[in-house]
Amino acid sequence: MAKPTVIVVGADKGGVGKTTVSRTLLDYFTAHHIPTRAFDTESPKGTLKRFHPDNSDIVDVTSVADQMRIFDTLSNADSSVTILDVRAGLLSPTLRALRDIGFLDSVKKGQLTFVVFHILGSSIASLNEIEDTSTFVGDSKYFLVKNFINNTSFFEWDQATHSSYFKKFKDAVEITIPKLNEMAYEQVELASVPFLTFVANKGLKGEAANYSFVLRGYVRHWLGNVWAEYDRIKLNDIVATGGAAPANSPRVQVVSRS
Protein backbone atom coordinates (compact mmCIF):
# COMPACT_ATOMS: atom_id res chain seq x y z
CA MET A 1 0.00 0.00 0.00
CA ALA A 2 1.29 3.49 -0.85
CA LYS A 3 2.45 5.76 1.92
CA PRO A 4 0.03 8.56 2.76
CA THR A 5 0.85 11.67 0.73
CA VAL A 6 0.21 15.22 1.82
CA ILE A 7 0.30 17.92 -0.85
CA VAL A 8 0.40 21.47 0.40
CA VAL A 9 -0.60 24.11 -2.15
CA GLY A 10 0.15 27.58 -0.96
CA ALA A 11 1.71 31.00 -1.21
CA ASP A 12 2.13 33.84 1.16
CA LYS A 13 0.59 36.20 -1.38
CA GLY A 14 -3.09 36.17 -2.34
CA GLY A 15 -4.60 35.99 -5.81
CA VAL A 16 -1.90 33.84 -7.36
CA GLY A 17 -4.17 30.91 -8.19
CA LYS A 18 -3.64 28.46 -5.34
CA THR A 19 -7.16 27.10 -5.46
CA THR A 20 -7.02 26.77 -9.24
CA VAL A 21 -3.92 24.60 -8.90
CA SER A 22 -5.57 22.53 -6.15
CA ARG A 23 -8.55 21.99 -8.44
CA THR A 24 -6.33 20.76 -11.27
CA LEU A 25 -4.63 18.37 -8.84
CA LEU A 26 -7.95 16.96 -7.66
CA ASP A 27 -9.02 16.47 -11.27
CA TYR A 28 -5.68 14.84 -12.09
CA PHE A 29 -5.96 12.30 -9.29
CA THR A 30 -9.63 11.67 -10.09
CA ALA A 31 -8.64 10.88 -13.68
CA HIS A 32 -5.94 8.53 -12.40
CA HIS A 33 -8.36 6.82 -9.97
CA ILE A 34 -6.27 7.84 -6.95
CA PRO A 35 -8.54 8.40 -3.92
CA THR A 36 -7.94 11.96 -2.79
CA ARG A 37 -9.36 14.24 -0.14
CA ALA A 38 -8.82 17.96 0.19
CA PHE A 39 -8.93 20.54 2.91
CA ASP A 40 -9.92 24.08 2.11
CA THR A 41 -8.41 26.53 4.57
CA GLU A 42 -10.44 29.51 3.39
CA SER A 43 -12.35 29.22 6.63
CA PRO A 44 -15.21 29.82 7.18
CA LYS A 45 -16.74 30.17 3.69
CA GLY A 46 -14.35 28.07 1.62
CA THR A 47 -13.48 28.26 -2.07
CA LEU A 48 -12.26 24.82 -3.06
CA LYS A 49 -15.30 23.19 -1.45
CA ARG A 50 -17.58 25.04 -3.85
CA PHE A 51 -16.05 23.09 -6.76
CA HIS A 52 -15.37 19.79 -4.99
CA PRO A 53 -18.01 19.46 -2.26
CA ASP A 54 -17.84 15.68 -2.11
CA ASN A 55 -14.18 15.29 -1.25
CA SER A 56 -13.19 18.53 0.41
CA ASP A 57 -13.80 20.07 3.81
CA ILE A 58 -13.28 23.53 5.19
CA VAL A 59 -10.82 23.74 8.05
CA ASP A 60 -9.08 26.35 10.12
CA VAL A 61 -5.51 25.20 9.80
CA THR A 62 -4.42 27.37 12.75
CA SER A 63 -6.69 25.51 15.16
CA VAL A 64 -5.34 22.43 16.90
CA ALA A 65 -8.66 20.61 16.51
CA ASP A 66 -8.58 20.95 12.75
CA GLN A 67 -4.88 20.08 12.60
CA MET A 68 -5.81 16.83 14.37
CA ARG A 69 -8.64 16.32 11.88
CA ILE A 70 -6.19 16.51 9.02
CA PHE A 71 -3.01 14.91 10.25
CA ASP A 72 -4.24 12.34 12.78
CA THR A 73 -6.31 10.70 10.06
CA LEU A 74 -3.62 10.38 7.38
CA SER A 75 -3.06 6.66 7.87
CA ASN A 76 -6.64 5.57 8.30
CA ALA A 77 -8.34 7.81 5.75
CA ASP A 78 -9.90 6.19 2.69
CA SER A 79 -7.83 8.52 0.55
CA SER A 80 -4.11 7.99 0.07
CA VAL A 81 -3.60 11.59 -1.00
CA THR A 82 -4.48 14.64 1.06
CA ILE A 83 -4.40 18.08 -0.56
CA LEU A 84 -4.18 21.09 1.69
CA ASP A 85 -5.17 24.30 -0.07
CA VAL A 86 -3.54 26.87 2.19
CA ARG A 87 -5.02 30.34 2.21
CA ALA A 88 -2.91 33.42 1.49
CA GLY A 89 -0.40 34.28 4.14
CA LEU A 90 -0.58 30.93 5.89
CA LEU A 91 2.00 28.92 3.99
CA SER A 92 4.93 29.65 6.27
CA PRO A 93 2.87 29.35 9.49
CA THR A 94 1.44 26.05 8.25
CA LEU A 95 4.86 24.65 7.47
CA ARG A 96 6.06 25.81 10.86
CA ALA A 97 3.12 24.03 12.50
CA LEU A 98 3.97 20.87 10.55
CA ARG A 99 7.47 21.00 11.92
CA ASP A 100 6.22 21.60 15.45
CA ILE A 101 3.83 18.65 15.47
CA GLY A 102 6.54 16.29 14.22
CA PHE A 103 5.06 15.86 10.77
CA LEU A 104 8.32 16.82 9.07
CA ASP A 105 10.18 14.26 11.18
CA SER A 106 7.81 11.55 9.93
CA VAL A 107 8.56 12.67 6.39
CA LYS A 108 12.27 12.46 7.11
CA LYS A 109 11.81 8.90 8.41
CA GLY A 110 10.06 7.97 5.18
CA GLN A 111 6.70 7.32 6.84
CA LEU A 112 4.92 9.96 4.78
CA THR A 113 5.33 11.59 1.39
CA PHE A 114 5.27 15.35 1.51
CA VAL A 115 4.83 17.54 -1.57
CA VAL A 116 4.78 21.33 -1.63
CA PHE A 117 3.39 23.32 -4.54
CA HIS A 118 4.55 26.84 -3.91
CA ILE A 119 2.58 29.18 -6.18
CA LEU A 120 4.63 32.18 -7.17
CA GLY A 121 3.39 35.68 -7.84
CA SER A 122 4.97 38.10 -10.24
CA SER A 123 6.75 40.21 -7.67
CA ILE A 124 10.21 39.92 -6.22
CA ALA A 125 8.50 39.27 -2.88
CA SER A 126 7.63 35.83 -4.21
CA LEU A 127 11.30 35.06 -4.58
CA ASN A 128 11.85 36.08 -0.97
CA GLU A 129 9.01 33.76 0.02
CA ILE A 130 10.95 30.88 -1.48
CA GLU A 131 13.78 31.60 0.93
CA ASP A 132 11.41 31.58 3.92
CA THR A 133 9.64 28.44 2.81
CA SER A 134 12.68 26.46 1.83
CA THR A 135 13.83 26.13 5.42
CA PHE A 136 10.88 23.78 6.07
CA VAL A 137 10.83 21.71 2.92
CA GLY A 138 14.11 19.86 3.10
CA ASP A 139 12.63 16.36 2.75
CA SER A 140 9.67 17.23 0.61
CA LYS A 141 9.21 17.30 -3.12
CA TYR A 142 9.28 21.03 -3.58
CA PHE A 143 7.73 22.53 -6.70
CA LEU A 144 7.77 26.19 -7.64
CA VAL A 145 4.70 26.92 -9.72
CA LYS A 146 4.64 29.79 -12.17
CA ASN A 147 0.98 30.31 -12.72
CA PHE A 148 0.09 32.17 -15.90
CA ILE A 149 -3.64 31.59 -15.58
CA ASN A 150 -4.19 35.12 -14.30
CA ASN A 151 -2.12 36.50 -17.16
CA THR A 152 0.81 36.99 -14.83
CA SER A 153 3.82 38.28 -16.72
CA PHE A 154 6.47 37.82 -14.03
CA PHE A 155 7.64 41.22 -15.18
CA GLU A 156 9.81 41.93 -12.20
CA TRP A 157 11.93 38.88 -12.76
CA ASP A 158 14.91 39.56 -14.90
CA GLN A 159 16.95 36.50 -15.73
CA ALA A 160 19.88 37.42 -13.49
CA THR A 161 17.65 37.93 -10.43
CA HIS A 162 15.75 34.76 -11.18
CA SER A 163 18.93 32.73 -11.54
CA SER A 164 20.49 34.11 -8.39
CA TYR A 165 17.49 32.93 -6.36
CA PHE A 166 17.03 29.61 -8.04
CA LYS A 167 20.70 28.73 -7.66
CA LYS A 168 20.17 28.76 -3.92
CA PHE A 169 17.46 26.12 -4.17
CA LYS A 170 18.79 23.39 -6.35
CA ASP A 171 16.15 20.98 -5.08
CA ALA A 172 13.28 23.04 -6.44
CA VAL A 173 11.54 22.00 -9.62
CA GLU A 174 9.64 24.54 -11.69
CA ILE A 175 6.15 23.91 -13.00
CA THR A 176 4.38 26.16 -15.47
CA ILE A 177 0.60 26.50 -15.44
CA PRO A 178 -0.40 28.01 -18.80
CA LYS A 179 -3.01 30.69 -19.32
CA LEU A 180 -6.64 29.68 -19.75
CA ASN A 181 -9.01 31.68 -21.94
CA GLU A 182 -10.66 34.25 -19.62
CA MET A 183 -14.21 33.53 -20.67
CA ALA A 184 -13.70 29.80 -20.25
CA TYR A 185 -12.30 30.36 -16.76
CA GLU A 186 -15.21 32.63 -15.89
CA GLN A 187 -17.77 30.09 -17.08
CA VAL A 188 -16.25 27.31 -14.97
CA GLU A 189 -16.36 29.68 -12.01
CA LEU A 190 -20.04 30.38 -12.65
CA ALA A 191 -20.81 26.70 -13.12
CA SER A 192 -18.98 25.91 -9.84
CA VAL A 193 -17.96 22.45 -11.03
CA PRO A 194 -14.60 20.70 -11.37
CA PHE A 195 -12.78 21.39 -14.65
CA LEU A 196 -13.29 17.75 -15.69
CA THR A 197 -17.01 17.98 -15.10
CA PHE A 198 -17.19 21.14 -17.19
CA VAL A 199 -15.34 19.42 -20.03
CA ALA A 200 -17.79 16.52 -19.81
CA ASN A 201 -20.68 19.02 -20.06
CA LYS A 202 -22.15 17.93 -16.74
CA GLY A 203 -23.53 19.70 -13.69
CA LEU A 204 -22.36 19.17 -10.14
CA LYS A 205 -24.79 16.26 -9.63
CA GLY A 206 -23.87 14.62 -12.93
CA GLU A 207 -26.85 16.04 -14.79
CA ALA A 208 -26.48 17.10 -18.43
CA ALA A 209 -25.44 20.73 -18.82
CA ASN A 210 -25.31 23.09 -21.75
CA TYR A 211 -21.90 24.72 -21.61
CA SER A 212 -20.37 26.20 -24.74
CA PHE A 213 -18.51 23.68 -26.88
CA VAL A 214 -15.84 26.31 -27.57
CA LEU A 215 -15.25 27.01 -23.89
CA ARG A 216 -15.19 23.31 -23.05
CA GLY A 217 -12.63 22.86 -25.80
CA TYR A 218 -10.44 25.58 -24.33
CA VAL A 219 -10.66 24.06 -20.84
CA ARG A 220 -9.89 20.55 -22.14
CA HIS A 221 -6.85 21.79 -24.03
CA TRP A 222 -5.59 23.80 -21.07
CA LEU A 223 -6.16 21.00 -18.56
CA GLY A 224 -4.28 18.65 -20.88
CA ASN A 225 -1.30 21.01 -20.80
CA VAL A 226 -1.43 21.31 -17.01
CA TRP A 227 -1.52 17.55 -16.63
CA ALA A 228 1.37 17.22 -19.03
CA GLU A 229 3.34 19.24 -16.48
CA TYR A 230 2.25 16.87 -13.69
CA ASP A 231 3.25 13.92 -15.83
CA ARG A 232 6.62 15.56 -16.50
CA ILE A 233 7.36 15.75 -12.77
CA LYS A 234 6.03 12.15 -12.40
CA LEU A 235 3.44 13.18 -9.84
CA ASN A 236 1.72 9.85 -10.20
CA ASP A 237 4.90 8.02 -9.21
CA ILE A 238 5.52 10.39 -6.33
CA VAL A 239 2.18 9.65 -4.71
CA ALA A 240 2.41 5.94 -5.52
CA THR A 241 5.93 5.30 -4.27
CA GLY A 242 7.01 8.46 -2.54
CA GLY A 243 9.10 9.23 -5.60
CA ALA A 244 12.16 7.58 -4.11
CA ALA A 245 15.14 8.30 -6.30
CA PRO A 246 18.13 5.98 -6.74
CA ALA A 247 20.72 6.53 -4.02
CA ASN A 248 23.34 8.14 -6.23
CA SER A 249 21.13 10.41 -8.25
CA PRO A 250 20.06 13.87 -7.18
CA ARG A 251 16.74 13.76 -5.33
CA VAL A 252 15.29 16.49 -7.48
CA GLN A 253 16.61 18.56 -10.29
CA VAL A 254 15.96 22.02 -11.62
CA VAL A 255 13.96 21.80 -14.78
CA SER A 256 13.42 24.77 -17.04
CA ARG A 257 10.88 24.88 -19.81
CA SER A 258 12.07 26.26 -23.09
Add this chain to the structure above:
Amino acid sequence: MRPAPLYIVASPRPRTGKTLIARLMIEFFRADGRPLVGYDLNPREQALAIRFPKLVWPVDIVNTRGQMELFDRLIADTASTKIIDLGYGAFDQFFAITAEIGFLQEARRRLIEPIVLFVTDPAPATVRSYAELRGRSAATFVPVHNESVSLMFAKQDFPGTRAECGAIRIPRLSPIVRGVIDRPSFSFGAYMTEQPGGPTEVHQWVGEIFTEFRELELRLLMGRLTSSLAGSAAVRRNA
Protein backbone atom coordinates in the same frame (compact mmCIF):
# COMPACT_ATOMS: atom_id res chain seq x y z
CA MET B 1 -28.49 9.22 -41.31
CA ARG B 2 -26.78 11.24 -44.02
CA PRO B 3 -23.94 13.48 -42.79
CA ALA B 4 -24.56 17.21 -43.05
CA PRO B 5 -21.74 18.80 -45.04
CA LEU B 6 -19.83 21.79 -43.74
CA TYR B 7 -18.03 23.51 -46.60
CA ILE B 8 -15.19 25.81 -45.60
CA VAL B 9 -14.09 27.96 -48.54
CA ALA B 10 -10.56 28.99 -47.63
CA SER B 11 -7.29 30.40 -48.86
CA PRO B 12 -4.35 31.94 -47.00
CA ARG B 13 -4.24 34.77 -49.56
CA PRO B 14 -6.61 37.62 -50.38
CA ARG B 15 -8.50 38.05 -53.66
CA THR B 16 -8.60 34.43 -54.71
CA GLY B 17 -12.36 34.32 -55.31
CA LYS B 18 -13.43 32.73 -52.01
CA THR B 19 -16.54 34.86 -51.59
CA LEU B 20 -17.62 34.22 -55.19
CA ILE B 21 -17.23 30.47 -54.69
CA ALA B 22 -19.14 30.60 -51.38
CA ARG B 23 -21.84 32.60 -53.14
CA LEU B 24 -22.07 30.05 -55.95
CA MET B 25 -22.37 27.23 -53.41
CA ILE B 26 -25.15 29.00 -51.54
CA GLU B 27 -27.08 29.54 -54.76
CA PHE B 28 -26.47 25.93 -55.81
CA PHE B 29 -27.80 24.48 -52.55
CA ARG B 30 -30.61 27.03 -52.30
CA ALA B 31 -31.84 26.05 -55.76
CA ASP B 32 -31.86 22.47 -54.47
CA GLY B 33 -34.16 23.52 -51.61
CA ARG B 34 -31.85 22.31 -48.85
CA PRO B 35 -31.76 23.72 -45.32
CA LEU B 36 -28.81 26.02 -45.53
CA VAL B 37 -26.84 28.43 -43.39
CA GLY B 38 -23.75 30.47 -44.21
CA TYR B 39 -21.11 32.26 -42.14
CA ASP B 40 -19.11 35.21 -43.36
CA LEU B 41 -15.71 35.36 -41.64
CA ASN B 42 -14.53 38.56 -43.30
CA PRO B 43 -14.91 41.09 -40.49
CA ARG B 44 -13.84 44.05 -42.62
CA GLU B 45 -15.79 43.32 -45.77
CA GLN B 46 -18.85 41.17 -45.21
CA ALA B 47 -19.85 40.87 -48.86
CA LEU B 48 -21.50 37.47 -48.49
CA ALA B 49 -23.54 38.48 -45.44
CA ILE B 50 -24.68 41.64 -47.22
CA ARG B 51 -25.76 39.67 -50.28
CA PHE B 52 -27.65 37.01 -48.28
CA PRO B 53 -28.78 38.80 -45.11
CA LYS B 54 -31.31 36.10 -44.19
CA LEU B 55 -28.98 33.19 -44.82
CA VAL B 56 -25.50 34.29 -43.84
CA TRP B 57 -24.27 35.35 -40.38
CA PRO B 58 -21.31 37.70 -40.17
CA VAL B 59 -18.92 36.51 -37.48
CA ASP B 60 -15.64 37.86 -36.16
CA ILE B 61 -13.64 35.09 -34.49
CA VAL B 62 -10.98 37.39 -33.07
CA ASN B 63 -12.78 37.35 -29.72
CA THR B 64 -14.11 34.39 -27.74
CA ARG B 65 -17.72 35.54 -28.05
CA GLY B 66 -17.45 35.44 -31.85
CA GLN B 67 -15.84 32.00 -31.67
CA MET B 68 -18.79 30.77 -29.59
CA GLU B 69 -21.25 32.30 -32.06
CA LEU B 70 -19.63 30.32 -34.84
CA PHE B 71 -18.48 27.00 -33.45
CA ASP B 72 -21.30 26.45 -30.94
CA ARG B 73 -23.85 27.00 -33.71
CA LEU B 74 -22.00 24.81 -36.16
CA ILE B 75 -21.87 21.95 -33.68
CA ALA B 76 -25.49 22.30 -32.59
CA ASP B 77 -26.88 22.27 -36.13
CA THR B 78 -26.61 18.73 -37.44
CA ALA B 79 -29.24 19.12 -40.16
CA SER B 80 -28.30 22.07 -42.38
CA THR B 81 -25.71 22.27 -45.10
CA LYS B 82 -23.26 24.88 -43.87
CA ILE B 83 -20.95 27.14 -45.83
CA ILE B 84 -18.16 29.25 -44.37
CA ASP B 85 -16.53 32.02 -46.34
CA LEU B 86 -13.21 32.07 -44.50
CA GLY B 87 -11.50 35.41 -45.06
CA TYR B 88 -7.73 35.25 -45.35
CA GLY B 89 -7.40 37.48 -42.27
CA ALA B 90 -9.12 34.82 -40.13
CA PHE B 91 -7.47 31.86 -41.89
CA ASP B 92 -4.69 31.05 -39.39
CA GLN B 93 -6.81 31.70 -36.35
CA PHE B 94 -9.69 29.58 -37.64
CA PHE B 95 -7.54 26.49 -38.07
CA ALA B 96 -5.68 27.13 -34.80
CA ILE B 97 -8.95 27.30 -32.87
CA THR B 98 -10.43 24.23 -34.56
CA ALA B 99 -7.33 22.29 -33.53
CA GLU B 100 -7.31 23.62 -29.97
CA ILE B 101 -10.96 22.95 -29.19
CA GLY B 102 -11.12 19.67 -31.14
CA PHE B 103 -13.83 21.01 -33.43
CA LEU B 104 -13.31 18.78 -36.45
CA GLN B 105 -13.31 15.57 -34.44
CA GLU B 106 -16.48 16.60 -32.59
CA ALA B 107 -18.11 17.60 -35.89
CA ARG B 108 -17.43 14.14 -37.34
CA ARG B 109 -18.75 12.52 -34.18
CA ARG B 110 -22.00 14.41 -34.72
CA LEU B 111 -22.20 13.37 -38.37
CA ILE B 112 -21.16 16.75 -39.70
CA GLU B 113 -18.69 16.32 -42.54
CA PRO B 114 -16.14 19.16 -42.75
CA ILE B 115 -14.86 19.76 -46.28
CA VAL B 116 -12.26 22.44 -46.91
CA LEU B 117 -12.51 23.90 -50.41
CA PHE B 118 -8.98 25.27 -50.59
CA VAL B 119 -8.57 27.88 -53.31
CA THR B 120 -5.11 27.27 -54.72
CA ASP B 121 -2.48 29.56 -56.19
CA PRO B 122 1.13 28.91 -57.15
CA ALA B 123 2.75 30.86 -54.28
CA PRO B 124 5.12 28.60 -52.29
CA ALA B 125 3.56 29.79 -49.03
CA THR B 126 0.13 28.60 -50.22
CA VAL B 127 1.54 25.20 -51.23
CA ARG B 128 3.21 24.85 -47.81
CA SER B 129 0.08 25.96 -46.00
CA TYR B 130 -2.02 23.39 -47.87
CA ALA B 131 0.39 20.54 -47.15
CA GLU B 132 0.67 21.45 -43.49
CA LEU B 133 -3.08 21.82 -42.89
CA ARG B 134 -4.02 18.77 -44.89
CA GLY B 135 -1.46 16.74 -42.93
CA ARG B 136 -2.81 17.58 -39.50
CA SER B 137 -6.48 18.29 -40.08
CA ALA B 138 -9.38 15.87 -39.75
CA ALA B 139 -11.27 17.64 -42.56
CA THR B 140 -11.50 16.49 -46.15
CA PHE B 141 -9.43 18.80 -48.34
CA VAL B 142 -10.55 19.49 -51.90
CA PRO B 143 -8.38 21.84 -53.95
CA VAL B 144 -10.14 24.49 -56.01
CA HIS B 145 -8.47 25.82 -59.14
CA ASN B 146 -9.84 29.27 -59.90
CA GLU B 147 -8.58 30.07 -63.40
CA SER B 148 -9.04 33.79 -62.72
CA VAL B 149 -6.35 33.52 -60.02
CA SER B 150 -3.84 31.25 -61.76
CA LEU B 151 -3.76 29.76 -65.22
CA MET B 152 -1.82 26.68 -64.27
CA PHE B 153 -2.79 24.17 -61.60
CA ALA B 154 0.03 21.99 -60.26
CA LYS B 155 -1.98 18.94 -59.25
CA GLN B 156 0.96 17.35 -57.42
CA ASP B 157 1.20 20.38 -55.11
CA PHE B 158 -2.41 20.05 -54.01
CA PRO B 159 -3.34 16.39 -53.57
CA GLY B 160 -6.86 15.93 -52.23
CA THR B 161 -7.46 14.10 -48.98
CA ARG B 162 -9.33 11.47 -50.93
CA ALA B 163 -8.32 10.63 -54.47
CA GLU B 164 -11.93 10.23 -55.55
CA CYS B 165 -12.77 13.84 -54.65
CA GLY B 166 -10.49 15.29 -57.33
CA ALA B 167 -10.35 19.08 -57.70
CA ILE B 168 -12.92 21.74 -58.51
CA ARG B 169 -12.26 23.97 -61.51
CA ILE B 170 -13.71 27.46 -61.67
CA PRO B 171 -13.40 28.60 -65.30
CA ARG B 172 -12.19 32.07 -66.14
CA LEU B 173 -14.91 34.62 -66.84
CA SER B 174 -14.62 37.62 -69.15
CA PRO B 175 -14.38 41.02 -67.37
CA ILE B 176 -17.66 42.20 -68.91
CA VAL B 177 -19.61 39.23 -67.63
CA ARG B 178 -17.82 39.54 -64.31
CA GLY B 179 -19.26 43.05 -64.09
CA VAL B 180 -22.73 41.61 -64.61
CA ILE B 181 -22.53 38.93 -61.94
CA ASP B 182 -21.05 41.37 -59.42
CA ARG B 183 -24.25 43.47 -59.48
CA PRO B 184 -25.93 43.31 -56.06
CA SER B 185 -29.23 42.19 -57.59
CA PHE B 186 -27.73 39.40 -59.70
CA SER B 187 -28.61 35.84 -58.72
CA PHE B 188 -27.10 32.79 -60.39
CA GLY B 189 -30.05 30.63 -59.39
CA ALA B 190 -32.63 33.06 -60.74
CA TYR B 191 -30.66 33.56 -63.91
CA MET B 192 -30.48 29.83 -64.55
CA THR B 193 -34.20 29.41 -63.82
CA GLU B 194 -35.37 32.34 -65.90
CA GLN B 195 -33.19 31.55 -68.90
CA PRO B 196 -32.98 27.78 -68.98
CA GLY B 197 -30.61 26.53 -71.64
CA GLY B 198 -29.72 30.04 -72.71
CA PRO B 199 -26.52 30.04 -74.71
CA THR B 200 -24.87 32.93 -72.84
CA GLU B 201 -21.37 32.88 -71.33
CA VAL B 202 -22.84 33.25 -67.84
CA HIS B 203 -25.14 30.33 -68.42
CA GLN B 204 -22.35 28.10 -69.58
CA TRP B 205 -20.04 29.23 -66.77
CA VAL B 206 -22.61 28.70 -64.02
CA GLY B 207 -23.68 25.40 -65.56
CA GLU B 208 -20.11 24.11 -65.51
CA ILE B 209 -19.56 25.12 -61.90
CA PHE B 210 -22.86 23.70 -60.67
CA THR B 211 -21.94 20.46 -62.44
CA GLU B 212 -18.61 20.48 -60.56
CA PHE B 213 -20.47 20.91 -57.25
CA ARG B 214 -22.92 18.16 -58.13
CA GLU B 215 -20.07 15.82 -59.02
CA LEU B 216 -18.25 16.67 -55.81
CA GLU B 217 -21.35 15.76 -53.81
CA LEU B 218 -21.63 12.48 -55.67
CA ARG B 219 -17.95 11.71 -55.15
CA LEU B 220 -18.26 12.42 -51.43
CA LEU B 221 -21.30 10.16 -51.28
CA MET B 222 -19.48 7.40 -53.15
CA GLY B 223 -16.54 7.75 -50.77
CA ARG B 224 -18.85 7.35 -47.77
CA LEU B 225 -20.54 4.33 -49.31
CA THR B 226 -17.21 2.71 -50.12
CA SER B 227 -15.85 3.18 -46.61
CA SER B 228 -19.16 2.04 -45.10
CA LEU B 229 -19.12 -1.13 -47.23
CA ALA B 230 -15.49 -1.76 -46.34
CA GLY B 231 -16.40 -1.36 -42.66
CA SER B 232 -19.29 -3.81 -42.96
CA ALA B 233 -17.10 -6.35 -44.74
CA ALA B 234 -14.50 -6.07 -41.97
CA VAL B 235 -17.19 -6.65 -39.32
CA ARG B 236 -18.43 -9.74 -41.22
CA ARG B 237 -14.87 -11.09 -41.50
CA ASN B 238 -14.30 -10.63 -37.77
CA ALA B 239 -17.67 -12.15 -36.81
